[in-house]
Amino acid sequence: MYAWIWRRLPGAWPAKTAAAAGIVLAVAAVLWYALFPRLEAQIQFDHGVVQTPAPSGTPGG
Amino acid sequence: MRTVLRGVGELCITAGLIVMLFVTYELWGTGRYTQGQQDRLQDEMLNGWRAAKVTTEKVKLGEGLAMIRVPRFGKGYHFVVVEGVTRADLRKGPGHYPGTALPGQLGNFVVSGHRTTYSAPFNRLGELDRGDRILIDTRDRQYVYKVTDRKIVKPSATDVAAPVPFHPKRRPTERLITLTTCHPKYSAAERMIIFGELAETLPRVRPAAGK
Numbered sequence: 235m236y237a238w239i240w241r242r243l244p245g246a247w248p249a250k251t252a253a254a255a256g257i258v259l260a261v262a263a264v265l266w267y268a269l270f271p272r273l274e275a276q277i278q279f280d281h282g283v284v285q286t287p288a289p290s291g292t293p294g295g
Numbered sequence: 296m297r298t299v300l301r302g303v304g305e306l307c308i309t310a311g312l313i314v315m316l317f318v319t320y321e322l323w324g325t326g327r328y329t330q331g332q333q334d335r336l337q338d339e340m341l342n343g344w345r346a347a348k349v350t351t352e353k354v355k356l357g358e359g360l361a362m363i364r365v366p367r368f369g370k371g372y373h374f375v376v377v378e379g380v381t382r383a384d385l386r387k388g389p390g391h392y393p394g395t396a397l398p399g400q401l402g403n404f405v406v407s408g409h410r411t412t413y414s415a416p417f418n419r420l421g422e423l424d425r426g427d428r429i430l431i432d433t434r435d436r437q438y439v440y441k442v443t444d445r446k447i448v449k450p451s452a453t454d455v456a457a458p459v460p461f462h463p464k465r466r467p468t469e470r471l472i473t474l475t476t477c478h479p480k481y482s483a484a485e486r487m488i489i490f491g492e493l494a495e496t497l498p499r500v501r502p503a504a505g506k
């Protein structure tokens with residue numbers, strides 16, 4: 235997979251390295267700012283509120 | 296065959312890296328968010344306290360209500376208590392259950408907070424002993440509560456937040472504080488509850504640098 239991407243990046247190795255680093259950063263940014271906040275809300279394991287019924291959905295802590 | 300195996304291997308390594316990044320986000324990234332919100336809330340609240348007092352002062356949901364300090368957790372330990380206990384509120388800091396008593400009032404001042412993630416304001420609640428002080432700063436006064444008890448309860452035990460804990464029907468005669476957080480750490484299986492009662496009321500010490 236990575237070898238395949240590497241072969242398809244244009245230019246000599248410095249240009250390829252720069253492009254690869256850019257892609258990695260872009261993917262990391264998407265994960266960090268878009269995916270992780272949503273995922274965190276789904277699997278939130280830290281609930282500190284006492285309430286009935288036991289928290290699973292909206293409120294929690 | 297070899298290409299397939301290599302592809303699977305690469306996917307596994309990638310998945311591992313993503314999980315590591317997610318753990319970093321949970322433990323550190325969420326705390327950065329809380330820190331930013333706390334700084335903003337603290338500025339807003341302290342500015343409000345400096346301004347002239349309005350007779351019909353009301354705390355809105357999601358806004359700063361008081362400052363909590365616990366000397367046992369160190370001199371620098373302070374968090375703005377937010378009004379409300381929704382998920383969004385608790386991401387900003389410890390939250391006051393709307394409808395429970397305000398600091399210093401007759402009844403039960405109930406605050407919930409994260410034990411892990413989002414700056415983990417109540418991370419060390421388990422270290423509190425009887426007699427430890429919990430300081431609540433408001434506009435004019437500092438309320439000094441002393442810890443009286445610690446209990447582990449089920450998440451549905453809402454009567455810990457009653458004006459008289461465990462006696463929801465009784466009328467309050469004491470000024471109490473109750474802190475709730477999750478237990479054990481990184482789990483939502485139970486709740487750790489810290490009970491305390493008002494020991495003294497002091498004029499608020501106005502800090503020099505606003506911290």
